[in-house]
Amino acid sequence: MADTPLPPDASSTVDAERGAWKSKLGFILAASGSAIGLGNIVFFASNAYQYGGGAFYLPYFIALFVLGIPVMIVEFSLGTLTGQSFPVALRKLVGKRGEYVGWWTTSSALFITMYYITILGWALSMLFGAFGGLLTDPAVAPFTGMTEPTAGPNATVYFFGMIATPWPLLAVVAIWAMTILILWRGTATIEKAVRVFVPLMWLFMIVLIVRGLTLPGGIDGVLYLFTPNLDGILDVNVWQGAFAQMFFSLSLGLGTMTAYASYLPKDADQINNSMLVSFLNCGFEYIAGVAIFSMLFVFALNPAGTTLSLSFFVIPQGIANFPFWVKGFGVFFFFLLVIAGLTSAVSLVEGVAAPLKDKLGISRAKALTFVMVPGIIGSLAFALPFVVDPDLTGDGTLGLTLLDILDHWVFRYSLLVGGFMECLLIGWVLGAANLRQFVNEHSKFSLGPWFDVLIKFVIPIILGVVIFFTLLADLTGGLYGEAYTINGFEWLPVVIPIFWIVATIATSIFLTNRPMHESTPHNVPAEA
Numbered sequence: 001m002a003d004t005p006l007p008p009d010a011s012s013t014v015d016a017e018r019g020a021w022k023s024k025l026g027f028i029l030a031a032s033g034s035a036i037g038l039g040n041i042v043f044f045a046s047n048a049y050q051y052g053g054g055a056f057y058l059p060y061f062i063a064l065f066v067l068g069i070p071v072m073i074v075e076f077s078l079g080t081l082t083g084q085s086f087p088v089a090l091r092k093l094v095g096k097r098g099e100y101v102g103w104w105t106t107s108s109a110l111f112i113t114m115y116y117i118t119i120l121g122w123a124l125s126m127l128f129g130a131f132g133g134l135l136t137d138p139a140v141a142p143f144t145g146m147t148e149p150t151a152g153p154n155a156t157v158y159f160f161g162m163i164a165t166p167w168p169l170l171a172v173v174a175i176w177a178m179t180i181l182i183l184w185r186g187t188a189t190i191e192k193a194v195r196v197f198v199p200l201m202w203l204f205m206i207v208l209i210v211r212g213l214t215l216p217g218g219i220d221g222v223l224y225l226f227t228p229n230l231d232g233i234l235d236v237n238v239w240q241g242a243f244a245q246m247f248f249s250l251s252l253g254l255g256t257m258t259a260y261a262s263y264l265p266k267d268a269d270q271i272n273n274s275m276l277v278s279f280l281n282c283g284f285e286y287i288a289g290v291a292i293f294s295m296l297f298v299f300a301l302n303p304a305g306t307t308l309s310l311s312f313f314v315i316p317q318g319i320a321n322f323p324f325w326v327k328g329f330g331v332f333f334f335f336l337l338v339i340a341g342l343t344s345a346v347s348l349v350e351g352v353a354a355p356l357k358d359k360l361g362i363s364r365a366k367a368l369t370f371v372m373v374p375g376i377i378g379s380l381a382f383a384l385p386f387v388v389d390p391d392l393t394g395d396g397t398l399g400l401t402l403l404d405i406l407d408h409w410v411f412r413y414s415l416l417v418g419g420f421m422e423c424l425l426i427g428w429v430l431g432a433a434n435l436r437q438f439v440n441e442h443s444k445f446s447l448g449p450w451f452d453v454l455i456k457f458v459i460p461i462i463l464g465v466v467i468f469f470t471l472l473a474d475l476t477g478g479l480y481g482e483a484y485t486i487n488g489f490e491w492l493p494v495v496i497p498i499f500w501i502v503a504t505i506a507t508s509i510f511l512t513n514r515p516m517h518e519s520t521p522h523n524v525p526a527e528a
């Protein structure tokens, strides 16, 4: 299919009123702050462990170059090319069907934001716990399955005891308040926050890595993580895990990066920006992996179970066994989680609020309110402390059960399906060569025709195969959560995925068919 030229009115110059980064550094800090989050510290290490260390990191490394950096170039350049956030940018470039896709991923991003902030609320509660008795005193939990006396500190028991109290509801509200505060004046306030938080999280991670590596035997964990292991290479689950993790870690597939890039000048070098942000993100991830794996091996800890268990049970348990300054390191670790997650949550909310503002022409405050109201309700639902599983055979509380089941569907499908559709639209409808030409005009390096092949064929095929096998596993393996004990709410495993699908599709249809606000500064083709 021959590539047609870009729509004549597609390109933009930066619109200062809409918002603009003060400097390239501000943008890089914000975008890397979005990328570096819970995904890097918690999910990477638990995925790497689950899929066998060295067997995971090779597919992950390949995923970075084949999928990660190219899709980031696409998402960044959509923002600078149009000066708009994701759904509106897609509408301008590929027409109405693009806008449907854009709103579908944007509404999925709101679901992810809800539970991401709940997890941050728990991290904040654990931070308070670290100041108190989390790492030093025996814990008591209100679960019959856990009444065994525990002699020393027990992070698992502490965590379940904590989530079964109303305190995390307060912590969730506090995290939402901080997120909105950082977003209130747009790029100006985001830039201020990331200038402090992003360097701080690197510093804290370096402290933890030094601690991990200087523990006797710490290096064995690093060897486990980095010794290539070819056994897993043929296992489709390893590749699926690596690709989903790569998308989540780089904040791709949901339009977040397009919202951030829309505040850059049109001539920003997006190849350079994509490489910088991706390398910063993956560099941080490897450092986090080293810190965590050294600890796992020294204390012979096994992070089996959910991805959350690593940060909430396993690492604190390791820290409780440190030879000295236990509370200090505990506080360090949870503070790190909170600030790394906060800069990601900020980008998630911006990724939803910016399109509402662009499309409906409403004020920033109004757009943030539209996101915040359902967002807070959702986050509070995931923090509901009611015990529905007193023997703790599954997730214990109603909130954690909701979160676990929703995460299964949203994490596995929304980012990858978003990326898949985005590549098809950009590759075939806009024309990958057109986008490449725009990118090359402003970049020191040039992308060759191989970029078109990646966007049109390689990435959609890879993602298509991965999505197919994931779906197959879900369809043949029994409904996720079916086997859980959820006293009184046995219908949740059926209702949650249906609710997510119906809500996101309905939102997408509704918003796509709303008229585009006239004062949107860039002319949008009436019907592309």
Ligand code: PFF
Residues within 6 Å of the ligand: 034, 035, 036, 037, 038, 039, 040, 109, 247, 248, 249, 250, 251, 252, 254, 255, 256, 257, 344, 345, 347, 348, 351
């Ligand atoms: N990249 C973030 C992390 O690793 O925790 C999570 C994230 C943020 C995912 C923003 C998606 C997104 F749009």
